[in-house]
Amino acid sequence: MDRLRSLEVYVAVIDGGSFTAAATTLEISAVMVGKYIKALEQSLGAPLIQRTTRHMQMTESGRAFYAEARQVLEQWRQACESVEGLQSTPHGLLRITAPMTLGSCMVAPLVAAFLVAYPQIRVELILNNSSVDLLQDGFDAAFRIAHLEEMDLVAKPLQAYEMLICASLEYLQLNGTPEKPADLAHHRLLVHSSWTQRFNWALKEGNTEIPWPEHWVMKSNDGPALRLAALAGAGILMQPRFLVADDLASGALVSVLGDYLPSPKPVHLIYAPQRARLPKLRAFIDFATQRLGV
Template identity: 50%
Template sequence: MDKLRNMEVMVAVVEAGSFAAAARQLQISAVMVGKHIQQLEAHLGARLFQRSTRQNSLTEVGAAFYDDSKRVLEQVRWAESAVERSRAVPQGLLRVSAPFTLGNHVIAPLVADFLQRHDQVRVDLQLTDSVVDLAGEGFDVAVRIGQVVNEGLVARPLRPYRMVIAAAPAYLQRYGTPERAADLARHQCLSHSVWQRRVEWTLRDGKEEFFWPENARFVCNQGDGLRQAALRGLGLIMQPEVLLADDLASGTLVPVMQHCLPVPRPMHLVYAPDLRQLPKLARFVEHVVGALGVA
């Protein structure tokens, strides 16, 4: 039994004045109107109308139920209109997950630009190198680096995530410029502590493969800490291009061994499929894909 539909029919009968008038208003038969009322009375265990050959009048119980039903239907219409309003204009809270380095240097500025354009949207940006469970952890959208495992999510491709090897001019002047991956053995290399536990990036030199040296003089668990050491001439750094982009552009860091760089990793913007996507998510996806999407 569709309780809301039965309540809607009952309210229509009261306001239209008769079963026949309600039937015309609802575009159903008078017999069907009668069935809805009968279902409702059977469910409630009470008569709602006093029926006669001339008219149908509300019982005392019917009058009280009519008032309550009208309020319920008004609340339903209000809730439906609220959803429609939320679908018309980007608004509400958008929860976004992104890897730490990419999120800090690329996604956070994009979020700021997005919020400047949409003043009714709020964003909770969480930076983590862990793969979040969108549904389980309440995220609307996430940026992921690497192959996307099939989770029933929409995955929009973004520009590949690239690494770069670089050093300060003072370091290169003192120790020379490495040409091949094998040259790393005689250089001061700055290493991310994650690489001490699992090798994530493989260097290629022709047909040979090399790994970033583990016996680094300086190890740090954050890329920006390694960047600061590299800027001071402490050694060679291998970090995401997005982290070092400004330093490379200004010349404070110089790229080296560009033919040995690890293969770029795919990057995607992922979110749950929805036939009627909320504007806050739709506009954010457009914003990020427009800035970072593949050509």
């Protein structure tokens, strides 16, 4: 039995909450996950996980073993990175996370160009609008939108996230063009599901902030999907400039309410300072800031 792999499987099971989640993370079958756990329990002579048809929880032994297993895996990662840091040519796996729209429209093309420039590096790009713990979840770097609270991470400023409001000419001809934010109450709106009280895009009228109306005809967690709906004439869209710039240039979409746009939000590339010595991460930081930096 590969003991280090067994530790990795066990930690993945606990972190993911199920054998299936661990199998997806590790790209092996759930049956193989079960075999690793069974072999590990037999080797230790103690059950680590209690399972029923609906629930899974660690035993007392399992909780103690989990804490030590995480520490062993972290020490192994640090040992590998200490050797990797001595190599002159950037290589290896980079794990990067970003919000979905920013990730698909800006970060993904950046990563593609980076892979061409550094063929010995592999990148796992995870797009997710949920907040992740950079170190806990094993990411090398993350792209973040919004003002950052104090943290033990380095934050490189990138181009700001600037929003535009637009609709198709056909929609505006049929429904009229809004002249002020209050007019949006009478329009069909396409909204992003990540807009919450914690992360919102209030319109600006002088010194007054005006919340984006709560009614909508389509809500999605994917900006490009909302863009397609706007192009089809389904309603008014507020999305980042980089997503709709080509449509505005071609006339497929028309900008509205330009005097009331929300204030841009800062974008940062964040990473742990102790990992910046890795050639693969250093190369990506330099590449990203050169192309997207302010």
